[in-house]
Amino acid sequence: MLRRFRLEEPESVKEASEVLGRFGESAKIYAGGTELLLTMKEGLVHYEHLVNIKKVGLNQIKRDNGVIKIGALCTHHQLESSPELQKSLPAFVQMEHNVANVRVRQAGTIGGNLCFAEPHADPGTLLIALGAKLVAAKGSSQREITAEDFFVDAYETSLEPDELLTDIQVPEANRGVAYLKFGYLERPSVGVAVALGAGDGKQYIGDIKIAVGCAGPAPKRMADAEALLRGKSREEATRNLPKAGEIAGRAAQALSDLHGSQEYKEHIVGVLLKRAFHSALSQC
Amino acid sequence: MSKAMARHSDAQTIPLSFTLNGRLQEIEVEPHELLLDLVRERLGLTGVKRSCDVEVCGACTLLVDGRPVSACTTLALEVRGRSVLTIEGLAEDGKLHPLQEAFIAHGGFQCGFCTPGMILAAKALLDENPNPTEEELKHFMHGNICRCTGYKKIIESIMAAAKKMRPAGSKS
Numbered sequence: 001m002l003r004r005f006r007l008e009e010p011e012s013v014k015e016a017s018e019v020l021g022r023f024g025e026s027a028k029i030y031a032g033g034t035e036l037l038l039t040m041k042e043g044l045v046h047y048e049h050l051v052n053i054k055k056v057g058l059n060q061i062k063r064d065n066g067v068i069k070i071g072a073l074c075t076h077h078q079l080e081s082s083p084e085l086q087k088s089l090p091a092f093v094q095m096e097h098n099v100a101n102v103r104v105r106q107a108g109t110i111g112g113n114l115c116f117a118e119p120h121a122d123p124g125t126l127l128i129a130l131g132a133k134l135v136a137a138k139g140s141s142q143r144e145i146t147a148e149d150f151f152v153d154a155y156e157t158s159l160e161p162d163e164l165l166t167d168i169q170v171p172e173a174n175r176g177v178a179y180l181k182f183g184y185l186e187r188p189s190v191g192v193a194v195a196l197g198a199g200d201g202k203q204y205i206g207d208i209k210i211a212v213g214c215a216g217p218a219p220k221r222m223a224d225a226e227a228l229l230r231g232k233s234r235e236e237a238t239r240n241l242p243k244a245g246e247i248a249g250r251a252a253q254a255l256s257d258l259h260g261s262q263e264y265k266e267h268i269v270g271v272l273l274k275r276a277f278h279s280a281l282s283q284c
Numbered sequence: 285m286s287k288a289m290a291r292h293s294d295a296q297t298i299p300l301s302f303t304l305n306g307r308l309q310e311i312e313v314e315p316h317e318l319l320l321d322l323v324r325e326r327l328g329l330t331g332v333k334r335s336c337d338v339e340v341c342g343a344c345t346l347l348v349d350g351r352p353v354s355a356c357t358t359l360a361l362e363v364r365g366r367s368v369l370t371i372e373g374l375a376e377d378g379k380l381h382p383l384q385e386a387f388i389a390h391g392g393f394q395c396g397f398c399t400p401g402m403i404l405a406a407k408a409l410l411d412e413n414p415n416p417t418e419e420e421l422k423h424f425m426h427g428n429i430c431r432c433t434g435y436k437k438i439i440e441s442i443m444a445a446a447k448k449m450r451p452a453g454s455k456s
Contacts, residue, residue, distance in 0.1 A: 002316040002317075002318065003316065004295065004314065004315075004316050005315055005316055006296050006315065007296060007298065007315035007361070033357065033358070033359060033362075034339060034354075034357060037357045037358075037359070038338055038339070038357060041337065041357070050315065077351070097423075100339070100427070101339070101340070101342070101426060101427025102352055102405065102408075102424055102425075102427055103339060103342070103345060103352045103353050103354045103427055104339055104354070104427070106351045106352060106353055107353055107354070107357075107358065107362075186340045
């Protein structure tokens with residue numbers, strides 16, 4: 001059962017950020033509600049005001065000058081069924097198609113997923129590997145935050161209390177991309193994303209970004225593991241994969257919980273990294 | 285009206301106008317009212333069930349504009365101006381929907397608790413994809429949990445209904 005709250009329904013981003021500024025910590029942004037309402041029903045949090053931002057727009061997917069711009073209020077269902085994204089970012093569509101279940105995808109938004117920062121979520125991990133930027137607005141000013149810097153800790157992002165996430169911007173690039181996850185409960189235990197380009201007659205690994213999520217408190221980029229693979233020949237990179245997996249497993253800050261022990265999750269990071277690397281490479 | 289639904293004098297109310305099983309419904313709700321409680325407790329349609337209460341099991345599935353939602357975690361105000369279908373609205377003119385008939389014919393339920401959600405989710409699937417493969421069916425339905433049947437009979441029921449619902453002469 002939910003406790004009473006008042007509903008605010010701003011009609012622009014500017015108005016929404018004013019409402020948030022006015023009510024401070026007694027207000028929270030409400031979009032799809034798939035995460036927020038769960039914690040409110042459990043009585044874990046309570047807000048006097050929910051600020052329904054579904055009237056402010058922000059639900060478009062556009063391609064603009066080599067950048068794919070995804071409005072923060074796009075639902076997972078919108079993203080999994082977008083022909084535009086299927087063409088430009090098929091791995092992202094595939095990831096979205098496997099978020100939670102059909103009902104959560106129907107209501108839940110990409111922005112809500114990122115801002116709630118539930119550790120066992122898929123999109124953040126892939127967006128880090130894709131080098132995405134998140135655009136946050138406050139009043140009439142805005143700033144860009146890399147996906148990598150967005151996630152601070154479990155349920156904690158670098159957004160200010162009166163800032164709104166408005167867009168997710170993914171640079172288009174000629175690259176192979178894979179996101180793989182494993183779990184045996186409703187939410188994943190481990191998610192691994194790899195995005196890489198192949199250089200020099202496709203014999204060498206070019207730029208590569210690796211991210212791991214779900215295992216620890218927040219999705220993270222795995223720079224040390226990347227360094228073992230970047231610029232290497234296919235053969236050398238393949239030889240280095242087990243070591244890269246070990247390093248990424250440790251760097252994931254895996255926690256023992258009902259989704260698996262720390263040791264188990266570290267092992268799974270290595271397994272998924274190997275598979276995701278080969279999958280991404282096969283697309284180049 | 286249940287005690288929990290008693291109104292506070294200073295409560296914010298929101299006029300809600302929506303279509304429920306094909307008929308216009310006008311009612312006032314408070315922001316914190318859940319769609320599940322509105323439909324079950326205030327409107328008396330008890331086919332929709334509260335079970336896990338965390339969007340995992342699918343027993344509270346309703347169709348809003350033809351798409352499945354978890355009524356347990358949807359604010360009632362979200363259906364403003366929209367169309368809601370519950371299991372009670374599926375039969376037309378006293379005739380069961382092909383999915384309902386198929387679940388009976390193929391033993392697609394035992395205790396029946398998950399069945400309203402199961403059938404509504406299946407309807408959303410077949411409206412979107414009249415000729416699903418078994419893999420597509422499993423992917424779409426994996427958020428609806430049944431603890432009796434082992435799923436095989438449910439899959440058979442939906443496949444049989446799909447076949448019956450497709451226009452004659454279309455591909456298998």
